[in-house]
Amino acid sequence: MRKGQFLYDGSEIQLLNQARGHVWVCETESDAIAREMEQRYRMSSRQYTEKGITMKFVGKEPPVYENVLCRAVDITLEDAYMYLMNGMNTSPNK
Helix, strand or coil: CECCECCCCCCHHHHHHHHCCCEEEEEECCHHHHHHHHHHCCEEEEEEECCEEEEEEECCCCCCECCECEEECCCCHHHHHHHHHCCCCCCCCC
16 A cells, blocks of 8 residues: 555565566675665665675666676565566566
């Protein structure tokens, strides 16, 4: 719900199917690059690991940033919810 209106009317599986192909993980060693990417794209999470920073993005297109490799990942219900809440899709049939 947003502003008293339902944003979605469908099953969890339908919601997951909508977000499939719209969630990416990118990795970098640079905090500055992570901050810049967060400004440009819809970041849903950031984790600091031994190898650097792992970021998850949700959007219609994959993030593109110089020397940063991003890959599509399996989605979770939380990812699908972020996709929906950011106005990416509102129909369970798309």
